[in-house]
Amino acid sequence: xxxxxxxxxxxxxxxxxxxxxxxxxxxxxxxxxxxxxxxxxxxxxxxxxxxxxxxxxxxxxxxxxxxxxxxxxxxxxxxxxxxxxxxxxxxxxxxxxxxxxxxxxxxxxxxxxxxxxxxxxxxxxxxxxxxxxxxxxxxxxxxxxxxxxxxxxxxxxxxxxxxxxxxxxxxxxxxxxxxxxxxxxxxxxxxxxxxxxxxxxxxxxxxxxxxxxxxxxxxxxxxxxxxxxxxxxxxxxxxxxxxxxxxxxxxxxxxxxxxxxxxxxxxxxxxxxxxxxxxxxxxxxxxxxxxxxxxxxxxxxxxxxxxxxxxxxxxxxxxxxxxxxxxxxxxxxxxxxxxxxxxxxxxxxxxxxxxxxxxxxxxxxxxxxxxxxxxxxxxxxxxxxxxxxxxxxxxxxxxxx
Amino acid sequence: xxxxxxxxxxxxxxxxxxxxxxxxxxxxxxxxxxxxxxxxxxxxxxxxxxxxxxxxxxxxxxxxxxxxxxxxxxxxxxxxxxxxxxxxxxxxxxxxxxxxxxxxxxxxxxxxxxxxxxxxxxxxxxxxxxxxxxxxxxxxxxxxxxxxxxxxxxxxxxxxxxxxxxxxxxxxxxxxxxxxxxxxxxxxxxxxxxxxxxxxxxxxxxxxxxxxxxxxxxxxxxxxxxxxxxxxxxxxxxxxxxxxxxxxxxxxxxxxxxxxxxxxxxxxxxxxxxxxxxxxxxxxxxxxx
Numbered sequence: 001x002x003x004x005x006x007x008x009x010x011x012x013x014x015x016x017x018x019x020x021x022x023x024x025x026x027x028x029x030x031x032x033x034x035x036x037x038x039x040x041x042x043x044x045x046x047x048x049x050x051x052x053x054x055x056x057x058x059x060x061x062x063x064x065x066x067x068x069x070x071x072x073x074x075x076x077x078x079x080x081x082x083x084x085x086x087x088x089x090x091x092x093x094x095x096x097x098x099x100x101x102x103x104x105x106x107x108x109x110x111x112x113x114x115x116x117x118x119x120x121x122x123x124x125x126x127x128x129x130x131x132x133x134x135x136x137x138x139x140x141x142x143x144x145x146x147x148x149x150x151x152x153x154x155x156x157x158x159x160x161x162x163x164x165x166x167x168x169x170x171x172x173x174x175x176x177x178x179x180x181x182x183x184x185x186x187x188x189x190x191x192x193x194x195x196x197x198x199x200x201x202x203x204x205x206x207x208x209x210x211x212x213x214x215x216x217x218x219x220x221x222x223x224x225x226x227x228x229x230x231x232x233x234x235x236x237x238x239x240x241x242x243x244x245x246x247x248x249x250x251x252x253x254x255x256x257x258x259x260x261x262x263x264x265x266x267x268x269x270x271x272x273x274x275x276x277x278x279x280x281x282x283x284x285x286x287x288x289x290x291x292x293x294x295x296x297x298x299x300x301x302x303x304x305x306x307x308x309x310x311x312x313x314x315x316x317x318x319x320x321x322x323x324x325x326x327x328x329x330x331x332x333x334x335x336x337x338x339x340x341x342x343x344x345x346x347x348x349x350x351x352x353x354x355x356x357x358x359x360x361x362x363x364x365x366x367x368x369x370x371x372x373x374x375x376x377x378x379x380x381x382x383x384x385x386x387x388x389x390x391x392x393x394x395x396x397x398x399x400x401x
Numbered sequence: 402x403x404x405x406x407x408x409x410x411x412x413x414x415x416x417x418x419x420x421x422x423x424x425x426x427x428x429x430x431x432x433x434x435x436x437x438x439x440x441x442x443x444x445x446x447x448x449x450x451x452x453x454x455x456x457x458x459x460x461x462x463x464x465x466x467x468x469x470x471x472x473x474x475x476x477x478x479x480x481x482x483x484x485x486x487x488x489x490x491x492x493x494x495x496x497x498x499x500x501x502x503x504x505x506x507x508x509x510x511x512x513x514x515x516x517x518x519x520x521x522x523x524x525x526x527x528x529x530x531x532x533x534x535x536x537x538x539x540x541x542x543x544x545x546x547x548x549x550x551x552x553x554x555x556x557x558x559x560x561x562x563x564x565x566x567x568x569x570x571x572x573x574x575x576x577x578x579x580x581x582x583x584x585x586x587x588x589x590x591x592x593x594x595x596x597x598x599x600x601x602x603x604x605x606x607x608x609x610x611x612x613x614x615x616x617x618x619x620x621x622x623x624x625x626x627x628x629x630x631x632x633x634x635x636x637x638x639x640x641x642x643x644x645x646x647x648x649x650x651x652x653x654x655x656x657x658x659x660x661x662x663x664x665x666x667x668x669x670x671x672x673x674x675x676x677x678x679x680x681x682x683x684x685x686x687x688x689x690x
Contacts, residue, residue: 127503129613130649132510147655164511204502234649237477237501264647269641279581279647280555280610283636285680287660290639293676299640301647332557332564334540337407363566365540388561389679 001231004052006105009231009244012209018193018223020215022107024052031077034106037072042108045069049076052103052266054250057087058226061094066109071108080104084261090320099250110215110223116216119181120225122146123176123194124210125201125245129162134201136160136194137167140180142213168198185219193222204242205235254320261303261313270295272395273327275320277302277336288388292395297324302331307340312348317353326358326398328391333365342371346378358383358398362391403575404550404595404602405493405521406469408533413461413491414439415482418449425473425497425538426450432535437465458489471527471536472496480505483520487513494586495536496522499600503649506584513586520586524648526556536579547572549685550596552589553608554581554615554648558678559643562606565682568573571689575600581648583613590619595630599655604630604689606681608674611637612651612658617666624670630688633672634681635660 003011006024013019021041023034035047051063058064063085067073084098091097111118120142128135139157141149150157157177162168173191182190193214201209210228217223236243248256258265266278268286272294276282279301286296297323302314311329318327331341345361362385363371375384383398385391406412412429415440416422427450429473430436438453438461453465461467470491474482479498486494494513501523505668513520515615520659521528527537543560545567555561560645566573577592589609596602608618616635623631636662640646642653668674673688675681 034503050516127507127583132584134504134507134508186488190438203503207503232503234476234500235504238502264648266641266644268641270639278555278557279651280558280608281555281561283610283640283646284558284561284634286639287636288677288679296639299646300646314525332560334538334543334557334560365543365560387679388565389677392677392679 001233001236001246002054002246002250003229003245004054004103005050005227008227009202009224011223011229012197012200012227015203016196017200017224018222020108020110022105024103024105025077026103028074028077031104031106032070032074035073036294038106038108044109046109047073048107048109049073049080050105050107051080051085051101052105053085053099053101054247055087055089056097057089058085059073061085061087061098063087069244077104077166088232104306110225112219114218119216120213121216122212123197123214123242124208125198126208131161131292132161133164134348136162136176136198138176138180146212162198167256168195173361175286184220186216186222189220189222197245205232206230254317258317261310263300263310263314263317265317266299267321268296268298270297271323271325273297273321273324275300275302275314275327275329277317277331281330281332285328288392289395292392293294293399294326294395297321308344308347309331311344312351313339315352324357327361328395330391331363333368337366338363338371339367339374342374345382346374346380349380360385360391360398361395362386362388403533404599405575406530406534406536407530408435410435410469410534411437411465411467412469412471412495412534412536413437413458413467413469414473415458415486416439417441417454417525418444419473419595422473428541429535432541434534437467437660442662458485460490461604462489462491465606469493469536472498474498475589479523480509483509484512487516487518492518494518494520495527496520497525497527497538498526501582503583504687510584510586521577522580522585524582525582527560527579528578529573529576531573535686539576543567544576545572548601548603549605550573550602551576551607552592552596554650555608555636558608561678562608562681565578566606566685569686571680571685574599581650583650588618589615593619593623593631595629602629603683604632606685607631607633609633609635609663610648610651611640611646611653611660613636615651616663617657620667620670620672622674627671631672632681632685633636633667633674633690634678635663636678637675
């Protein structure tokens with residue numbers, strides 16, 4: 001689960017991570033009030049307006065604006081609030097429709113005393129799958145795409161692995177600060193920054209923290225100027241307060257609806273919908289669709305209990321997509337009996353009434369032959385198959401028809 | 402022989418008296434698996450499914466010589482259950498539970514490394530040695546005793562492979578569902594090694610999916626040490642970048658995470674890679690010919 005920048009910063013601040021002064025606003029009046037409060041405290045007249053959407057590269061689409069005074073702030077806030085912000089990471093990229101900006105963050109200009117006197121670093125924390133340990137990745141090359149930095153200047157990207165039983169040690173904090181070339185106040189500030197950041201990561205069950213840039217001011221203060229925070233959904237039971245930060249308006253509405261039914265659904269661009277039990281088989285079914293000449297319109301795992309009610313809900317979800325030209329249902333019945341699933345498909349089909357797209361049902365496992373008979377004798381326009389290859393062939397036939 | 406579990410394994414069920422534990426333990430016993438008891442803290446001394454219930458794994462080890470455990474404990478208690486099993490001296494710990502927080506598994510992995518035990522899973526269908534022991538949630542009847550070993554990160558896709566192998570006139574030595582989470586106790590390479598060293602296995606089916614480097618690691622090991630034909634499939638050739646596809650571990654981060662990259666490395670390492678999951682059984686027949 002992703003957090004907005006302002007939510008992520010509130011989380012970091014709770015653990016003592018230094019962040020610039022900032023206040024979130026959802027309309028112009030709030031933005032002006034936020035500006036007045038932020039500038040009164042910072043003592044500077046400039047502030048930054050930052051669009052709050054779940055996508056990186058906001059600056060590229062005009063979603064982050066430096067505002068030198070109140071007039072500039074009003075103009076920028078007015079422009080950004082309500083805009084459809086396109087970034088390389090919003091759906092469709094810079095050519096897509098963009099995402100509606102309904103909240104902005106008014107943040108102090110922390111680049112003190114002058115922009116030129118400041119340095120930008122990169123800091124992230126994540127779990128390294130190969131080492132099965134958390135790792136802090138950091139670099140002096142902040143403010144840019146870290147993958148490009150790793151590609152071009154790999155010696156400038158450092159990694160610090162953390163022992164799962166002992167946790168982050170003091171010598172590791174010193175190593176990070178030394179590798180960033182720090183001394184004196186900034187050295188101390190960075191060790192506290194990293195220590196607090198790691199504590200926040202572990203205690204909030206995060207899956208990713210990315211601080212880019214991590215600011216080292218000319219006054220030797222360290223700040224998280226930007227932050228990307230993702231949380232482990234499986235751990236939200238421990239964090240009811242964080243679970244409430246979910247912003248479903250940032251997610252695909254069909255995916256949100258599917259989730260409310262307990263269906264695991266991912267919307268894709270293709271023309272053949274699919275409904276499968278099990279995530280691995282669902283991915284394999286998408287691959288079969290492609291090999292049969294189609295493109296998968298979705299990933300959909302109906303789970304272990306593929307009864308009539310769930311099948312019907314899954315049907316409704318898939319049929320919301322007007323691009324779908326055929327639906328492949330692929331169920332491997334183990335504990336769940338195929339004849340029950342077949343009856344579920346028939347009942348769901350009848351309840352839906354007028355289904356215009358061809359449906360291919362492949363049921364394999366317990367009572368597969370009885371299931372095929374139920375489908376074949378239902379009088380419905382449904383093609384049946386038992387072997388996976390037969391199902392693939394039926395998909396090809398339907399697409400060529 | 403076979404690997405990990407057989408007719409002599411003394412198996413206990415953690416989360417024995419819960420809904421999932423009760424149902425699947427019943428299925429395992431019906432299959433003929435040697436279930437010697439179960440653990441539910443606070444219900445020790447009772448009898449469930451005609452087997453003794455213990456308060457702790459240690460008690461089960463002491464009283465009924467348990468050496469294998471299958472875990473059906475809910476996600477928030479599962480990490481604790483795995484560590485309890487390891488500390489009590491269980492040798493093979495099979496965790497079915499899906500949805501364990503990643504940070505819990507980081508700690509579990511470090512903790513159990515100090516014991517002489519093997520964890521399979523979590524978020525897996527379990528381990529099956531046909532005709533001997535069903536230690537998982539897989540349908541028993543699709544399996545047939547034979548000489549093909551199967552390693553997979555998925556549940557139903559494993560059943561698909563098992564079914565194709567059976568229908569192609571072969572059977573399985575042991576099927577190992579290693580699980581779909583980012584951190585699993587037994588990697589693809591670990592499982593392949595076990596089967597490569599098993600004298601009752603002639604060929605190996607290795608099913609992977611997008612995310613992580615487990616299949617590439619296994620492929621490189623096979624190139625250097627393999628003595629038996631391996632048929633490989635990677636699910637998720639059509640999966641988009643950056644989205645989790647059902648399994649918590651099935652997500653494309655970097656270029657090496659894609660199905661395409663993995664299939665290329667596997668083919669270079671001499672694995673019979675199939676692009677269609679419908680061709681797993683037929684390709685194994687050819688590979689063994």
